[in-house]
Amino acid sequence: MSLRTADVENVANLIARDLDAILAELASLVRIPSVSWNAFDPTQVQRSSEAVAALATGLSFFDSVSILQAKKSDGTGLGQPAVVARRDARNGRPTVLLYAHHDVQPPGADADWLTTPFEPVIIEDRMFGRGAADDKAGVMSHIASLRVLTELSDQVDLGIVLYVEGEEEFGSPSFQNFLNDNREVLASDIIIVADSGNWSETVPALTVSLRGNVTFKLTVRTLDHAVHSGMFGGVVPDAMLAMIHLLASLNNADGSIAVEGLVSNAPETPDYDEAQLRRESGLLDGVSPLGTGSYLNRIWNQPSITVTGIDAPNVDNASNTLLPEVSVRVSVRVAPGQAASEAAAAVTEHLLAHAPWGVVPVISDLSTGEPFLADTTGTAAIAARAAMTDAWGVTPVDMGVGGSIPFISDFVAMFPEAQILVTGVEDPDSRAHSPNESLHIGAFEKAICAQTLLLLRLNDEQ
Structure with a gap:
């Protein structure tokens, strides 16, 4: 059931009143270069965790606020710091965990940015900066919604756990x-889980499926040392040529996946034409989309394989030699409904079977993350859709996402009775992980409003 119009307007007005202050706090978080990857300064992630903990403490709402770490699963030391704050439920109300992450992707080359990556800038209706959307805006959506909840509600009986992770971008x-x-x-x-997106700047979405992932390093070696390309080229296979042939075997001529054992699904999807695909992805004129089926099915419900990095001489340093060894980083997205381990086995079998000229490919540094399919009929999902409708003024879309949030399967395993909602603040032009990442301020404001209305509804329902 929707809240009264007056309640919705009151929430919206309070958020509008505080929006400049919320954006200033978000900007302060974005200025901290909290990249969690091994090659970056871990003290910046610690700084970021301390800033988030200060925001949580400043609410004067939680029974406890802590910065915590745990051992890495590979035994190589401690993971990055996370913030955990908890307030126990009262009077039989449920406990809601609000998840976001305060670490960010590496910025990449400064030359690719229109602005300085860690100096947030508002241009028209968007804030630009690394982490402005993914996922420090998610952190601030939690903080801001709790502020409004405590201001509006005479008695907050909900239990609330704020869990802001510090290493999501590093797996x-x-x-x-x-x-x-x-x-x-x-x-x-x-x-x-506030780490996804919306259908558009004006239409919200509840994320109901996510692809899983398999990533690994693939190495091909053909020689014990480099040799002159003129003296032996044409008879001795170089590693680059072998790698090109091997990678080409992963796709059919139309770009669809050629690996036996990777599954696909084909549920109904919203309308989404090629013009929208090109607009949102930046696909160049004349370049054809890959695969078959509806575009959203290809993104949400079919596997994909991408080469995301390569170890080889760059063009400026390329000598006329046959390369003895080449390595690439491979990212496989796994369709919802298939176990990531099963997908990893299928890809491994394919690579071993299709390596040319007797080459034996080596797979290392393999990691997996499970896909996610939500229960869209639960009471929490119904309440979330109603809150989004109230806040945005339009019906939300049940949306799949081609990306992965592997840790959701860990939540499911640890808390099997919990209802999981995947929401977010991003829109198709947020460019998360890419240069010129940005947050649409209007969508951010409505996302805060929707979450506040959801918390009010959960707090007041009997």
Whole structure:
């Protein structure tokens, strides 16, 4: 059931009143270069965790606020710091866990940015900066919604857990241990993961499916040392040529996946034409989309294989030699409904079977993350859709996402009775992970409003 119009307007007015202050706090978080990758300064991630903990403490709402770490699953030390704050439920109300992450992707080359990556700038209706959308805006959506909740509600009986992770962009290497170590404080009835997006700047979405992922390093070696390309080219295979042939075997001529054993699904999807695909992805004129089926099915419900990095001489340093060894980084997206381990086995079998000229490919550094299919009929999902409708003024879309949030499967395993909602603040032009990442301020404001209305509804329902 929708809230009264007056309640919706009151929430919207309070958020509009505080929006400049919320954006200023977001900008302060964005200025901290909290890249969680090994090659970057870990003290910046610590700074970021301390800033988030200060925001949580400043609410004067939680029974406890802590910065915690857990051992990495590979035993190589501690993971990055996470913030956990908890307030126990009263009077039989449920406990809601609000998840976001405060770490960010590396910025990439400054030359690719229109602005300075860690100096947030508002241009028209968007804030630009690394982490402005993914996912420090998610952090601030939680903080801001709790502020309004406590201002409007005479009595907050909901239990609330704020869990802001510090290593999501680096694959959450300590996540499972963190859940094990902190199971009691994290225990919840409803989990809201604010790390996804919306259908557009004006239409909200509830993310109901996510692809899983398999990533690994693939190495091909053909020689024990480099040799002159003129002296031996044409008879001795170089590693680059072997790698090109091997990678080409992964796709059919139309770009669809050629690996046996990778599954696809074909549920109905919203209307989404080629013009929208080109507009949102930047696909160049004349370049054809890959695969078959509806575009959204290809993105949400079919596997994909991408080469995301290569170790080889760059063009400026390329000598006339046959390369003895080449390595690439491969990213496989796994369709919802297939186990990531099954997909990894299928790709491994394909590569071993299709390597040319007797080459034996080597797969290393393999990691997997499970796909996610939500229960869209639960009471929390119904309440979330109603809150989005009230806040945005339009009906939300049940949306799949081609990306992965592997740790959701860990939440499911640890708290099997919890209802999980995947929401977010991004829109198709946010360019998360890319240069010129940005946050649409209007969508951000409505996302805060929707979450506040959801919390009010969960707090007041009997």
